[in-house]
Amino acid sequence: MPTNTAPAELFRHGLRLLLDKDIPAWVDLWDDDGVFEFPFAPDGWPTRLEGKAAIADYMRDYPDHIDLHDFPQVEIHRTTAARTIVVEMRGVGRLVATDSPFEMTYIAVVTVHDGRFTRYRDYWNPLAVVQDPASDFTRRSR
Known part of the structure; x- marks a missing residue:
């Protein structure tokens, strides 16, 4: 992506890469010093996660755990900070280990600089995945 990519455009491109299960390309959208935060993460x-390498390690096996099918709702809100957006979205798919349906509502606060994610605060509900005790993703993420 060019360095002048708008935050909303970069974010939508990232969603497409996640649906395509192209995790390396999604990680490439990150700044080397990017920070990925999970404010509601359980103990x-x-x-x-600090830095592209840590983010790549965390996301490496994501499609083996959660098979995303769609983001049927995505609302992107601009903020007074030109490089920061707030996103409300819903993702649907299945948990691979159990073939159970997966549905998650997210709110993300995303900051972009020079066409790369520099900070991404992911306000997702981890209890929705934790409730499925067979999920490898829940064990791997701890």
């Missing part, structure tokens, strides 16, 4: 789960 024992990561709350902050």
Whole structure:
């Protein structure tokens, strides 16, 4: 993506890469020093990933755990900070280990600089995944 990519455009491109299960390309959208945070993470789960390498390691096996099918609702809100957006979205798919349906509502606060994610605060409900005790993703993420 060019360095002048608007935050909303970069975010939508990232969603497409997640649906395509192209995790390496999604990670490439990150700044080398990017920070990925999970403010609602339960005890024992990561709350902050610092740097592209840590983000790549965390996301490496994501499609093996959660098979995303669609983001049927995505609302992107601009903020007074030109490089920051707030996103409300819903993702649907299935948990691979159990073939159970997966549905998650997210709110994300995303900051972009020079066409790369620099900070992403992911306000998702981890209890929706934790409720499925067979999920490998829940054990791997701790």
